[in-house]
Amino acid sequence: MNVHTEGAKKGMIVSPIENGTVIDHLPPGRAVRIAQMLGLTEGAVVIIGQNLKSTKYGRKDLIKVENRFLTDEECSRIALFAPNATVNIIRNSELVEKRKVSIPDVVEGIAVCSNANCITNKEPVPTRMLTVCRSPVTIACHYCGYEVRAEDLRFRG
Amino acid sequence: MGFMDRDIVSIRDFSREDLERIFEVARRMERGGYDRGLLRGKRASLLFYEPSTRTRLSFQAAAQSLGADTVWFAGVEGTSVMKGETLKDTIETVANYADAIVIRHPYDGAARWAADITSRRVARGEKKVPVINGGDGRNEHPTQTMLDLYTIAQSQGRIDGLTIAMVGDLKYGRTVHSLAYALGMYGCRIRLVAPDQLQMPPHVLSYLNSRGVECTLHTSIEEIIGEVDILYMTRIQRERFPDENEYNRVRGLYRVTRKTLQPAKPTMRVMHPLPRVDEISVDVDDDSRSYYFKQAGNGVPIRAALLAMVLGGIS
Numbered sequence: 012m013n014v015h016t017e018g019a020k021k022g023m024i025v026s027p028i029e030n031g032t033v034i035d036h037l038p039p040g041r042a043v044r045i046a047q048m049l050g051l052t053e054g055a056v057v058i059i060g061q062n063l064k065s066t067k068y069g070r071k072d073l074i075k076v077e078n079r080f081l082t083d084e085e086c087s088r089i090a091l092f093a094p095n096a097t098v099n100i101i102r103n104s105e106l107v108e109k110r111k112v113s114i115p116d117v118v119e120g121i122a123v124c125s126n127a128n129c130i131t132n133k134e135p136v137p138t139r140m141l142t143v144c145r146s147p148v149t150i151a152c153h154y155c156g157y158e159v160r161a162e163d164l165r166f167r168g
Numbered sequence: 169m170g171f172m173d174r175d176i177v178s179i180r181d182f183s184r185e186d187l188e189r190i191f192e193v194a195r196r197m198e199r200g201g202y203d204r205g206l207l208r209g210k211r212a213s214l215l216f217y218e219p220s221t222r223t224r225l226s227f228q229a230a231a232q233s234l235g236a237d238t239v240w241f242a243g244v245e246g247t248s249v250m251k252g253e254t255l256k257d258t259i260e261t262v263a264n265y266a267d268a269i270v271i272r273h274p275y276d277g278a279a280r281w282a283a284d285i286t287s288r289r290v291a292r293g294e295k296k297v298p299v300i301n302g303g304d305g306r307n308e309h310p311t312q313t314m315l316d317l318y319t320i321a322q323s324q325g326r327i328d329g330l331t332i333a334m335v336g337d338l339k340y341g342r343t344v345h346s347l348a349y350a351l352g353m354y355g356c357r358i359r360l361v362a363p364d365q366l367q368m369p370p371h372v373l374s375y376l377n378s379r380g381v382e383c384t385l386h387t388s389i390e391e392i393i394g395e396v397d398i399l400y401m402t403r404i405q406r407e408r409f410p411d412e413n414e415y416n417r418v419r420g421l422y423r424v425t426r427k428t429l430q431p432a433k434p435t436m437r438v439m440h441p442l443p444r445v446d447e448i449s450v451d452v453d454d455d456s457r458s459y460y461f462k463q464a465g466n467g468v469p470i471r472a473a474l475l476a477m478v479l480g481g482i483s
């Protein structure tokens with residue numbers, strides 16, 4: 012099976028990759044933040060497509076990253092910003108796995124609580140964020156209870 | 169859920185049945201006296217990173233009236249905290265020689281973090297040391313909410329079916345947020361009296377709405393004084409207002425005097441978490457409807473009940 016993502020079909024706006032991950036169906040304007048959150052901006056070859064035409068959603072963003080295969084934990088983090096995303100794992104130009112992302116119940120260690128007076132922002136305490144609502148995706152700090160919409164969640168780094 | 173070794177961190181961790189159980193134990197202690205042998209040999213450690221006279225004294229009185237001893241500091245001056253010790257290290261250390269830890273801390277979430285630290289010790293084969301939140305930053309003060317509910321029930325014989333007004337700074341006051349959440353478990357009517365810029369935050373209102381609580385917004389005490397069973401006053405802080413004139417105007421509007429109370433029911437009771445500044449005039453103290461000092465006194469039976477329950481003195 013050859014890999015044809017929607018973006019690639021429409022006049023090769025985004026070129027195919029041999030080995031790596033294609034994160035598709037991201038809401039327009041979210042790709043850069045998601046790439047940053049996953050730490051994809053450090054070293055790896057990353058191709059970001061923005062505002063591509065999508066048959067399902069009108070417009071979409073897309074990320075291709077070479078020689079990097081996302082873990083389940085990373086996929087669930089994507090879901091915080093893009094609940095409809097699909098993750099395509101590609102090896103030797105073949106699509107070997109297509110995953111739907113799902114919203115995690117808990118996000119440990121990587122997020123930052125938006126409450127400046129939270130203990131996690133004052134002392135060396137690993138953060139722990141809980142999904143308290145799935146639509147719209149709302150995240151609360153396990154320690155101080157401060158709630159934010161998932162798209163406003165900030166990450167360390 | 170049983171109470172042995174349980175952390176008391178957020179009022180939202182407690183069901184109505186849990187609260188009734190706590191009130192029942194507190195009532196029994198208040199009426200029947202405190203058993204000084206109940207917690208003999210137990211030690212409560214009171215870590216007050218911020219001074220709080222009433223909360224610390226009532227925890228200390230509660231522990232001692234059940235025979236437990238207390239070790240404590242109030243204010244971080246002269247402690248290892250001043251040398252930069254983290255909360256984690258302090259808790260890990262104190263947990264070795266305390267059976268329960270009561271903590272008041274300036275940072276939101278500090279009590280939950282302390283509770284997580286003593287829970288992790290269990291995996292290392294140490295015993296769990298329950299943590300009681302005595303107020304964490306602007307976040308929660310669950311034992312205050314418990315004593316508020318206990319006081320409401322004590323003064324009116326019930327909570328269900330009452331009309332309860334909360335007055336003053338409803339936007340920033342953690343006490344009124346927690347009380348509102350707790351009242352969501354009971355069938356009462358809530359009247360929220362505040363200037364527009366200090367009204368209850370939307371997330372609390374939508375919670376009350378989702379619980380089917382009949383809740384209305386008001387800007388003056390006069391609108392509601394005739395119908396309420398409880399008038400819960402809070403302090404309006406100067407720093408919430410950009411200019412002095414606006415602050416003085418609002419402060420005058422939310423001040424209770426004997427005259428304010430004239431249209432109120434004889435069974436109505438005035439509550440306040442204290443300390444007050446001038447939102448309740450001193451002449452109200454002698455009115456039979458004032459209840460705030462009794463409310464403050466209820467800190468002892470409630471905190472004694474909690475200590476007895478988490479330390480296993482009472483199941």
Ligand SMILES: [Zn+2]
Binds near residue numbers: 125130156277
């Ligand atoms: Zn927090």
